[in-house]
Amino acid sequence: MFFFSLMQFTASKQPENCLLGPESDSQRTLYPYVTGTSVVALKYKDGILMAADMGGSYGSTLRYKSVERMKPIGKHSLLGASGEISDFQEILKYLDELILYDNMWDDGNSLGPKEVHNYLTRVMYNRRNKFNPLWNSLVLGGVKKGEKYLGTVSMIGVNFEDNHVATGFGNHLARPILRQEWHENLSFEDGVKLLEKCMRVLLYRDRSAINKLQIAKITEEGMTISPPYSLKTYWEFAAFENPTQGAVGSW
Amino acid sequence: MFRNQYDTDVTTWSPAGRLFQVEYAMEAVKQGSAAIGLRSKTHVVLGCVNKANSELSSHQKKIFKVDDHIGVAIAGLTADGRVLSRYMRNECINYSFTYESPLPVGRLVVQLADKAQVCTQRSWKRPYGVGLLVAGLDESGAHLYYNCPSGNYFEYQAFAIGSRSQAAKTYLERRFESFRDASRDDLVKDALMAIRETLQGETLKSLVCTVAVVGVGEPFHILDQGTVQQMIDAFEIVAEQEGPAAEPDTEAGQEASAEPEPEQGAAAGEGVAPMDI
Numbered sequence: 001m002f003f004f005s006l007m008q009f010t011a012s013k014q015p016e017n018c019l020l021g022p023e024s025d026s027q028r029t030l031y032p033y034v035t036g037t038s039v040v041a042l043k044y045k046d047g048i049l050m051a052a053d054m055g056g057s058y059g060s061t062l063r064y065k066s067v068e069r070m071k072p073i074g075k076h077s078l079l080g081a082s083g084e085i086s087d088f089q090e091i092l093k094y095l096d097e098l099i100l101y102d103n104m105w106d107d108g109n110s111l112g113p114k115e116v117h118n119y120l121t122r123v124m125y126n127r128r129n130k131f132n133p134l135w136n137s138l139v140l141g142g143v144k145k146g147e148k149y150l151g152t153v154s155m156i157g158v159n160f161e162d163n164h165v166a167t168g169f170g171n172h173l174a175r176p177i178l179r180q181e182w183h184e185n186l187s188f189e190d191g192v193k194l195l196e197k198c199m200r201v202l203l204y205r206d207r208s209a210i211n212k213l214q215i216a217k218i219t220e221e222g223m224t225i226s227p228p229y230s231l232k233t234y235w236e237f238a239a240f241e242n243p244t245q246g247a248v249g250s251w
Numbered sequence: 252m253f254r255n256q257y258d259t260d261v262t263t264w265s266p267a268g269r270l271f272q273v274e275y276a277m278e279a280v281k282q283g284s285a286a287i288g289l290r291s292k293t294h295v296v297l298g299c300v301n302k303a304n305s306e307l308s309s310h311q312k313k314i315f316k317v318d319d320h321i322g323v324a325i326a327g328l329t330a331d332g333r334v335l336s337r338y339m340r341n342e343c344i345n346y347s348f349t350y351e352s353p354l355p356v357g358r359l360v361v362q363l364a365d366k367a368q369v370c371t372q373r374s375w376k377r378p379y380g381v382g383l384l385v386a387g388l389d390e391s392g393a394h395l396y397y398n399c400p401s402g403n404y405f406e407y408q409a410f411a412i413g414s415r416s417q418a419a420k421t422y423l424e425r426r427f428e429s430f431r432d433a434s435r436d437d438l439v440k441d442a443l444m445a446i447r448e449t450l451q452g453e454t455l456k457s458l459v460c461t462v463a464v465v466g467v468g469e470p471f472h473i474l475d476q477g478t479v480q481q482m483i484d485a486f487e488i489v490a491e492q493e494g495p496a497a498e499p500d501t502e503a504g505q506e507a508s509a510e511p512e513p514e515q516g517a518a519a520g521e522g523v524a525p526m527d528i
Contacts, residue, residue, distance in 0.1 A: 105357075105358060105361075107355070107357045107358065108357075108390060108391050109355040109357065109358065109389055109390050109391070110390075111350070112352075114350075114351060114352060115350035115351070115352045118349060118350050118351040118352070119349055119350055122348075122349050
């Protein structure tokens with residue numbers, strides 16, 4: 001589901017009135033190459049739970065199977081990303097520098113999840129304005145001073161906060177489940193069960209999902225990320241047996 | 252301080268290891284009209300004396316709101332103070348835009364100090380001739396800082412700068428232990444009393460001073476003159492009843508504080524110029 005709505009110049013010459021800036025030999029991002037699929041996250045009693053599989057697809061090939069798409073940021077935040085993996089690594093570099101300078105102040109103040117989320121929004125939106133986006137959808141969650149925070153930013157800079165968020169296919173398959181079944185003060189076990197339910201649906205229905213996932217948790221105490229594991233699946237549904245029986249037409 | 256052969260530019264050290272231009276800049280702060288600040292755990296109060304050039308002119312603005320959670324009172328070259336206030340406002344608004352969060356006052360103060368330091372190490376610049384009392388809130392509570400033309404900054408429980416600030420400082424030194432847990436109103440009262448000390452006999456009325464407050468749940472704002480006058484009236488009455496013994500005088504001619512208000516009030520417009528004393 002990639003957006004290719006940019007104009008393509010056949011010769012690399014910009015018209016006189018072009019506002020796109022100098023070209024030289026460098027290129028702006030046109031398409032993603034190695035991509036991660038959905039990230040799903042929700043708020044629960046003690047903090048945030050986030051899940052993502054470990055797949056890095058190269059187009060339709062499931063090429064890399066141990067990609068960690070969730071990383072801790074500073075003391076209070078957790079970042080999950082879908083989309084271009086190399087751009088995610090670039091973002092981690094920016095955030096690393098940001099947190100470093102924040103720590104160097106050494107003054108008892110620290111950047112919380114809200115601040116990191118807004119910083120990322122600025123970065124994503126500014127890149128979008130230069131027609132050189134970071135091809136990611138990000139999920140940023142964290143807890144600071146007892147306050148839980150969960151937000152998302154897209155590659156064009158759309159950002160918002162909610163009790164549960166998802167990227168990519170997760171928006172279509174996981175969010176409806178969460179809208180029905182999420183409630184305040186979920187226990188850790190219930191939160192994990194709910195996330196696994198969402199990830200299972202994604203595994204069945206998203207072509208780029210793989211059955212190897214991690215669930216990360218962030219609370220006031222800190223962040224932990226589970227070792228990779230797989231979900232139990234069931235393929236003996238009667239409807240799977242003769243899937244084309246009764247289907248009309250040749251496609 | 253006397254002129255000497257090492258005071259021509261800021262990048263010349265004296266043999267005694269002093270930068271005279273920087274020290275002269277600090278003198279400029281001492282000549283400006285007084286500004287005071289004091290803080291509790293949750294609130295900070297700034298006050299300043301309104302000195303007008305002549306009876307015909309209005310007084311200069313010396314207290315500036317920098318953001319909802321930060322304000323500054325200046326003493327010295329007010330023009331320099333305005334420029335630095337504009338810089339502070341800019342920094343705050345840029346931080347708010349990027350992080351949707353208020354800039355911690357401690358960080359602003361360091362940026363300000365580093366900006367002042369640059370002017371002490373460039374031959375084509377001069378130090379800012381203004382001292383700033385920065386009042387603000389951050390994660391760890393209420394803070395009061397003093398920024399010097401030298402590029403140094405210090406945190407204070409209470410402080411006073413400008414002309415006759417020593418009188419206010421003496422008052423604050425006596426009372427500062429009670430500030431930490433004082434209520435907001437008591438803090439404002441103490442600020443007014445400290446301002447009064449710098450007036451040296453002149454009656455304290457709201458025309459003569461400006462007071463501003465910032466605190467947890469209370470954005471930075473300058474108190475309006477009516478409120479200030481009410482507070483002055485309230486404690487003037489108490490002072491009368493207690494008699495002059497309750498507040499030991501440090502200057503001669505402090506008997507004005509024990510006299511009833513109305514007499515002085517009638518002569519409000521024709522006040523004696525403080526410089527004459």
